[in-house]
Amino acid sequence: MHATVASTAGPFPDDPTEGVREIARRAGVAARSLATADRSTKDAALHAMADALVAATAEIVEANALDLERGRERGMEPGLLDRLALTPERIDAIAASLREVAGLPDPVGEVVRGQTLPNGLRLRQLRVPMGVVGMIYEARPNVTVDVAGLGLKSGNAVVLRGGSAAESGNSVIVRVLGEALATCGLPADLVQSIDRYGRDGAVALMRARGLVDVLVPRGGASLIQTVVRESLVPVIETGIGNVHVFVDESADQRDALEIVLNSKTQRVGVCNAAESLLVHEAIADEFLPLVLAALRERDVVIHGDQHTLDSASGLAIDAVAASEEDWSTEYLALELAVRVVPDLDAAIEHIRTYTSGHTEAIVTGSLVSAQRFENEIDAAAIMINASTRFTDGGQLGLGAELGISTQKLHARGPMGLAELTTTKWVVTGTGHVRP
Amino acid sequence: MHATVASTAGPFPDDPTEGVREIARRAGVAARSLATADRSTKDAALHAMADALVAATAEIVEANALDLERGRERGMEPGLLDRLALTPERIDAIAASLREVAGLPDPVGEVVRGQTLPNGLRLRQLRVPMGVVGMIYEARPNVTVDVAGLGLKSGNAVVLRGGSAAESGNSVIVRVLGEALATCGLPADLVQSIDRYGRDGAVALMRARGLVDVLVPRGGASLIQTVVRESLVPVIETGIGNVHVFVDESADQRDALEIVLNSKTQRVGVCNAAESLLVHEAIADEFLPLVLAALRERDVVIHGDQHTLDSASGLAIDAVAASEEDWSTEYLALELAVRVVPDLDAAIEHIRTYTSGHTEAIVTGSLVSAQRFENEIDAAAIMINASTRFTDGGQLGLGAELGISTQKLHARGPMGLAELTTTKWVVTGTGHVRP
Numbered sequence: 001m002h003a004t005v006a007s008t009a010g011p012f013p014d015d016p017t018e019g020v021r022e023i024a025r026r027a028g029v030a031a032r033s034l035a036t037a038d039r040s041t042k043d044a045a046l047h048a049m050a051d052a053l054v055a056a057t058a059e060i061v062e063a064n065a066l067d068l069e070r071g072r073e074r075g076m077e078p079g080l081l082d083r084l085a086l087t088p089e090r091i092d093a094i095a096a097s098l099r100e101v102a103g104l105p106d107p108v109g110e111v112v113r114g115q116t117l118p119n120g121l122r123l124r125q126l127r128v129p130m131g132v133v134g135m136i137y138e139a140r141p142n143v144t145v146d147v148a149g150l151g152l153k154s155g156n157a158v159v160l161r162g163g164s165a166a167e168s169g170n171s172v173i174v175r176v177l178g179e180a181l182a183t184c185g186l187p188a189d190l191v192q193s194i195d196r197y198g199r200d201g202a203v204a205l206m207r208a209r210g211l212v213d214v215l216v217p218r219g220g221a222s223l224i225q226t227v228v229r230e231s232l233v234p235v236i237e238t239g240i241g242n243v244h245v246f247v248d249e250s251a252d253q254r255d256a257l258e259i260v261l262n263s264k265t266q267r268v269g270v271c272n273a274a275e276s277l278l279v280h281e282a283i284a285d286e287f288l289p290l291v292l293a294a295l296r297e298r299d300v301v302i303h304g305d306q307h308t309l310d311s312a313s314g315l316a317i318d319a320v321a322a323s324e325e326d327w328s329t330e331y332l333a334l335e336l337a338v339r340v341v342p343d344l345d346a347a348i349e350h351i352r353t354y355t356s357g358h359t360e361a362i363v364t365g366s367l368v369s370a371q372r373f374e375n376e377i378d379a380a381a382i383m384i385n386a387s388t389r390f391t392d393g394g395q396l397g398l399g400a401e402l403g404i405s406t407q408k409l410h411a412r413g414p415m416g417l418a419e420l421t422t423t424k425w426v427v428t429g430t431g432h433v434r435p
Numbered sequence: 436m437h438a439t440v441a442s443t444a445g446p447f448p449d450d451p452t453e454g455v456r457e458i459a460r461r462a463g464v465a466a467r468s469l470a471t472a473d474r475s476t477k478d479a480a481l482h483a484m485a486d487a488l489v490a491a492t493a494e495i496v497e498a499n500a501l502d503l504e505r506g507r508e509r510g511m512e513p514g515l516l517d518r519l520a521l522t523p524e525r526i527d528a529i530a531a532s533l534r535e536v537a538g539l540p541d542p543v544g545e546v547v548r549g550q551t552l553p554n555g556l557r558l559r560q561l562r563v564p565m566g567v568v569g570m571i572y573e574a575r576p577n578v579t580v581d582v583a584g585l586g587l588k589s590g591n592a593v594v595l596r597g598g599s600a601a602e603s604g605n606s607v608i609v610r611v612l613g614e615a616l617a618t619c620g621l622p623a624d625l626v627q628s629i630d631r632y633g634r635d636g637a638v639a640l641m642r643a644r645g646l647v648d649v650l651v652p653r654g655g656a657s658l659i660q661t662v663v664r665e666s667l668v669p670v671i672e673t674g675i676g677n678v679h680v681f682v683d684e685s686a687d688q689r690d691a692l693e694i695v696l697n698s699k700t701q702r703v704g705v706c707n708a709a710e711s712l713l714v715h716e717a718i719a720d721e722f723l724p725l726v727l728a729a730l731r732e733r734d735v736v737i738h739g740d741q742h743t744l745d746s747a748s749g750l751a752i753d754a755v756a757a758s759e760e761d762w763s764t765e766y767l768a769l770e771l772a773v774r775v776v777p778d779l780d781a782a783i784e785h786i787r788t789y790t791s792g793h794t795e796a797i798v799t800g801s802l803v804s805a806q807r808f809e810n811e812i813d814a815a816a817i818m819i820n821a822s823t824r825f826t827d828g829g830q831l832g833l834g835a836e837l838g839i840s841t842q843k844l845h846a847r848g849p850m851g852l853a854e855l856t857t858t859k860w861v862v863t864g865t866g867h868v869r870p
Contacts, residue, residue: 255866262868386864429821431690433697
């Protein structure tokens with residue numbers, strides 16, 4: 001199968017399945033050489049990658065301009081165009097994030113557990129790289145660099161499918177990163193793109209079980225659901241957040257107001273932004289006027305239950321009647337579903353019914369309520385008297401993140417360097433056998 | 436959908452998909468009530484389950500006799516019949532293993548990471564139950580009890596598909612365990628079987644994404660591969676072991692002999708038994724006669740390369756020429772593939788080509804060889820001067836095991852109680868918002 005690599009048809013097979021498998025195989029070989037690289041080698045490469053990106057700013061911006069032009073022609077939304085856009089300032093920021101990753105501790109080689117058994121066998125459970133990490137994502141070229149950097153630091157090769165909308169920019173970025181790796185004596189195959197194979201390539205990546213160790217989709221709900229459904233490679237599901245804030249009867253209402261506003265409006269269109277507000281009935285008539293007015297000021301459209309609609313109407317604030325669908329909707333926009341609930345039990349029941357398991361918040365003065373909420377809600381992150389926007393690798397001290405896992409296997413919540421590793425048991429004896 | 440539960444058609448829907456989904460839903464509800472149960476409640480239930488099994492010995496043995504009879508009629512192999520058989524002594528041992536699980540620390544609630552951030556946010560990453568654990572396994576009724584016990588201790592409900600060959604015994608065991616749970620005030624739905632739905636039920640279990648949190652197949656290679664391929668529920672792959680022992684030139688040959696014999700013959704038909712032996716060329720002419728004679732004495736059939744065949748023939752020992760297929764074969768029997776390799780590099784290359792990533796062993800006196808083997812072989816467990824049979828939850832001090840994971844995601848190597856949990860971030864503030 002390797003025969004086609006150097007064929008006259010070019011360095012890679014034309015067939016998407018064979019091409020992606022060849023790329024994944026090369027990634028596996030490259031990953032082997034990185035698995036035992038020491039931290040200083042990896043950090044030097046991260047700095048070289050950062051320098052190379054900055055040095056290639058003009059070329060990257062030019063390629064990105066082609067992507068932007070194509071996007072505008074195809075009627076891409078302004079928000080998405082903004083995410084896609086690369087400026088010299090943004091490239092500097094992306095390079096700076098690589099240097100930050102260089103400053104983080106190396107997860108590889110950490111002894112997670114260890115002991116000497118009564119029979120004298122010495123045990124160590126070590127953190128080791130996964131090997132080959134596949135990533136399927138949408139039009140955000142910064143993800144290309146973030147994943148390459150986190151992958152390198154954790155000892156992994158990455159195979160990237162960045163989406164056609166960002167293809168020109170990503171192609172330059174991947175080449176520049178590969179050249180930087182080569183100058184540090186590391187294989188350029190540590191960072192490879194399969195964009196040339198289009199959608200068929202993405203499907204081939206999902207089928208490359210045995211060649212790719214883990215696949216992380218990052219993007220909208222439909223992308224993630226497709227990967228979860230289609231992939232034979234183990235997947236870490238990320239980032240769908242139907243996030244709730246519950247304001248309990250004992251809440252400090254000023255804190256509650258700030259937390260609701262911050263959770264909904266500090267940044268819109270992100271998975272840790274609030275999508276539903278639940279208010280305890282006992283304080284609804286006092287708190288709703290406060291929060292509805294403040295949300296109105298920030299142009300947030302309210303989808304309310306009857307109690308909320310009555311409050312809004314008394315304040316002459318427009319509000320839409322919430323349908324069953326609203327309780328499950330991740331708006332990713334300046335919209336919020338609002339419901340009054342009779343008590344904590346009803347709040348917990350509502351959240352259990354509609355949660356996507358990402359982040360759930362309670363604002364309360366009651367220790368019992370806080371403990372019940374913490375125990376009884378099953379989500380990656382529980383916020384007690386804090387904004388839902390804190391569910392973020394940087395905010396939680398992980399240094400950087402690959403995405404936010406909403407599944408229970410392997411990684412839950414923000415995925416940092418440790419979540420890109422697996423472990424290996426090393427058992428050392430002196431001729432030990434089992435009796 | 437719940438309407439059918441109490442319908443005249445009986446407590447469960449007749450349709451396998453609906454039936455399994457209903458069972459999984461009930462498991463989810465039961466798991467919620469267990470998630471916050473304290474250790475003493477769970478340990479009391481484990482003891483009650485052990486007592487109930489012993490008290491029901493006669494009934495279990497009787498039901499098992501039906502399974503054995505059916506097995507014999509269908510021509511089941513003696514080895515499998517032996518695994519299927521339950522005697523009063525075996526039931527006592529199974530009950531004892533439940534009491535051992537009661538003695539293990541509770542993994543739930545452990546703070547895995549925690550800190551107070553510079554902004555005053557207090558972080559805890561807590562170990563919490565998965566929720567609903569599905570298990571698909573073959574005719575070993577002890578697994579029914581092991582999984583129920585480990586699941587209970589780790590706060591999970593289990594949904595079991597134990598295979599038609601063990602159905603009569605498993606049915607009694609599941610009922611007895613459920614009754615014991617009920618006497619402790621815990622829901623019987625914590626331990627449920629889907630055997631009544633046959634193969635269609637197993638397929639429905641693999642499709643029950645969202646209702647089942649993780650699915651663990653345990654059994655032969657074809658069972659495991661089917662589950663890995665078909666399941667939409669996240670799977671932890673277990674137990675395929677193409678296990679190698681490499682005897683380096685600097686090995687203590689008496690140790691090497693004991694380790695090879697123990698790895699191959701201490702117990703046959705288990706995933707951590709050796710299937711291939713690699714011998715460094717420099718000591719082959721001295722070591723092969725020793726090891727071939729000893730293996731011959733223990734009735735081990737040798738599949739050898741030319742060097743090995745020459746040695747065997749010089750000793751008048753029968754040996755078969757190894758084919759390419761032999762290097763990939765998990766014999767699970769008194770057979771061993773034997774190859775002479777020129778050096779450590781060739782041994783590493785051979786193992787990399789054929790490993791299933793379970794356990795790989797080196798016998799050596801060289802620190803450099805040991806370190807290279809440890810670093811360069813990618814497997815769940817590396818044995819240095821120790822038998823491969825030590826890759827076992829009990830042997831490695833985990834107390835008990837659900838199986839041995841050969842995948843890299845979530846769990847690698849023996850899966851104990853911690854591997855049946857996930858984590859949850861709890862972030863406590865005092866009105867914190869993101870600037």
